[in-house]
Amino acid sequence: VTLKCIPAMAVGCTMVLKPSEIAPLSSIVFSEIMDAVGLPAGVYNMVNGDGPGVGTQLSGHPDVDMVSFTGSTRAGALITKNAADTVKRVSLELGGKGANIIYADADDKAVKRGVLHCMQNSGQSCNAPTRMLVERPVYDQAVETAAEVAKSIKVGPADKEGRHIGPVVSELQYGKIQDMIQKGIDEGARLVAGGLGRPDGLNRGYYVRPTVFADVSNDMAIAQQEIFGPVLSIIPFDTEEQALEMANDTVYGLTNYVQTQDHAKANRAARVLRSGMVEINGTSRGAGAPFGGYKQSGSGREGGVWGLDDFLEVKSVSGWVE
Structure with missing residues (x-):
């Protein structure tokens, strides 16, 4: 506003x-x-x-x-x-379907940072990094870390004390998110955290379990469609070119993310990524920087x-x- x-x-x-x-x-x-x-x-x-x-x-x-x-x-x-x-x-x-490229030389907190960013505001952010592309040598560890972080996120009412995420905005949105989680299961993605239904202890309200899918392919619905909920898709890659191609292979182009300690690699990604914003190693845009996207x-x-x-x-x- x-x-x-x-x-x-x-x-x-x-x-x-x-x-x-x-x-x-x-x-x-x-x-x-x-x-x-x-x-x-x-x-x-x-x-x-x-x-x-x-x-x-x-x-x-x-x-x-x-x-x-x-x-x-x-x-x-x-x-x-x-x-x-x-x-x-x-x-x-x-909308957006931001890719978060985790190279093998990324800092130790990159995966945790990416999961928390994805789940922030119960995933209801257009620039959420909902696709985590992970270089193969660190893929298994990244999946394990992402699952642990998602499972540690508490869910509860907005007026509850402490750190937690709240419900999604409406019954309609809750239903859409549940449908997309079911699609991920049906498409053969590996569910490593969360899933269908409400979190334990919450039997009413539009509360969604923080959900992580591994072994996702970029052509799956959960990797292409904006879910607008706390759902993360993890996709492995083998080469820099493959990662950048997958990151761009979506109708959206709002924000993409890069995690690497290699300056040249980060700069190459920033030039190639087709998005209005690129954030590197957890650094957000500064005050007065433009906010907006490419494509749809x-x-x-x-x-x-x-x-x-x-x-x-x-x-x-x-x-x-x-």
Whole structure:
């Protein structure tokens, strides 16, 4: 929300925010803050509603000059089509299927770091590293470590004290995740942690067991489709070229990750990977760096000066006044 609303208002736009109909509370709090600071009436507006109803009206309305959307690739495509009749600008931050390449010379904490990042926010992050590509000499150890880390992650209510992950956002999302876990089992991937159903001690709610599959091939559904849940696929590779080819072999291109102590290898990967962001050895992007992806992960960028540009027009004025 802040990566859209604040840049839009900073460059002088009036705007309408339509938050997620499933999780609108943070947007409501943001709206209360905007009201408290005394913005002129009509500069910032919020309208609640679902995508097919309110979202369709906003994206197709002739008085709306630009749409900035974060959500699924399917919804982003529908918004783009709906906006086409009025030829408005559309900026999209969509899905991802990030590859985390673990070379044999990666640091000792690389696998643990990757698992925790994948499971963060119960896996509901578009830039989660959900495919762990591991070089063959360290593959067995990586699988063992990943399983141990996943099994150690606690799951519970959001208001529970201590470190843990909470439920996923809805019954629909819970069902989709369960379906994908079943697909992984049916496709022959080796389940080494988690699996179907809720964690022990939780017999209600949308809680998902942190799940790790090993011996995954990159053409399996669990390696190609965004699951948006705490599910990790581990895939072995033998050569640098094979790893980079597999990392790029997806319709998504948001964030990819590289773990190696070889500077030249890291630089080669950063150049070859077809994604809007590449993070090396656990270092996240800095403040003011652009956030956004290639391919079906979206168009446009958020953050820094790039996040301002999407809300601006370019005008060329020539001539003179005597």
